Amino acid sequence: MLQKLTTEYFNQVHDLIKHYSDKQLMLPISLDELYHRAQAYRLVVQDEQVLACAHLDIFTPELAEIKSLAVSELEQGSGYGRQLVEDCERQARELGIKKLFVLTFQQGFFEKLGYQVVDRDTLPEKVYKECVKCSFYEDCQEIAMVKNIA
Ligand SMILES: CC(C)(COP(=O)(O)OP(=O)(O)OC[C@H]1O[C@@H](n2cnc3c(N)ncnc32)[C@H](O)[C@@H]1OP(=O)(O)O)[C@@H](O)C(=O)NCCC(=O)NCCS
Numbered sequence: 001m002l003q004k005l006t007t008e009y010f011n012q013v014h015d016l017i018k019h020y021s022d023k024q025l026m027l028p029i030s031l032d033e034l035y036h037r038a039q040a041y042r043l044v045v046q047d048e049q050v051l052a053c054a055h056l057d058i059f060t061p062e063l064a065e066i067k068s069l070a071v072s073e074l075e076q077g078s079g080y081g082r083q084l085v086e087d088c089e090r091q092a093r094e095l096g097i098k099k100l101f102v103l104t105f106q107q108g109f110f111e112k113l114g115y116q117v118v119d120r121d122t123l124p125e126k127v128y129k130e131c132v133k134c135s136f137y138e139d140c141q142e143i144a145m146v147k148n149i150a
Contacts, residue, residue: 002087005041005053010034012050013041016070025105027134029068041068042087044080051075054084056091059125064088064097085113089149098150101126103142115145122146 005013014031021028029037037055044052052071058064066088071080092100101123102110120127123144131137 001044002042002083003045005038005043007038008048009043009045009050010038013043013053013068016050016053016072017068019073020070026068026070042084044071044075044083051078052080052084054088056088058095058097059129061096062098063123063125064092064095064100065126066100066102069102081109082113085110089147093149099146099148101144101146103140103144105142107143107145110145113147115147118144118146120144 010031014029014034017026017029020026034041037057040055040057041053042055043050050072052075054069055067056064057067066085069081069084071078071084089100100115101118102115103120103126104110107117120131120140120142123146126144131140134140136142
């Protein structure tokens with residue numbers, strides 16, 4: 001079952017994301033940014049261990065991004081990634097958002113969940129707000145994918 005991010009799990013979530021950002025599979029997040037976005041996170045927790053996390057970041061009334069999706073190495077293939085993506089989709093629908101996007105190296109996973117590859121430049125809301133400030137901007141290898149959820 002999914003749960004909200006409560007303070008006792010800040011460090012574990014930070015470590016989980018750092019594990020993959022060190023491997024350049026996702027962008028890092030500072031603890032300050034994690035505190036700031038805490039209310040948007042959903043976790044899979046078992047025996048007080050964080051197994052997986054994700055959060056929804058709203059860009060406009062129409063558009064949101066799934067961010068920080070990470071499943072611990074030992075738990076991959078257990079359905080937690082799908083569960084978290086579907087929960088982000090449910091939250092987005094409840095808010096009236098019509099389109100979700102991700103920037104990812106996990107094209108096959110997101111294709112399975114109904115996301116389609118697009119040109120990153122079709123997401124100017126993301127590019128001009130965040131990508132331009134990113135150190136990887138000029139040579140970004142992440143794949144932009146979208147899903148219409150209306
Ligand atoms: C990508 C990731 C989130 C997937 O989570 P997961 O819990 O292992 O995936 P699930 O078990 O929910 O898989 C759902 C389906 O996608 C498939 N799948 C999982 N990873 C896949 C991949 N890399 N390529 C193709 N299909 C994949 C599964 O086989 C499963 O298919 P099925 O429903 O037909 O059985 C996880 O591997 C991960 O955390 N990776 C490292 C961090 C990362 O890259 N995060 C993404 C940032 S955008």
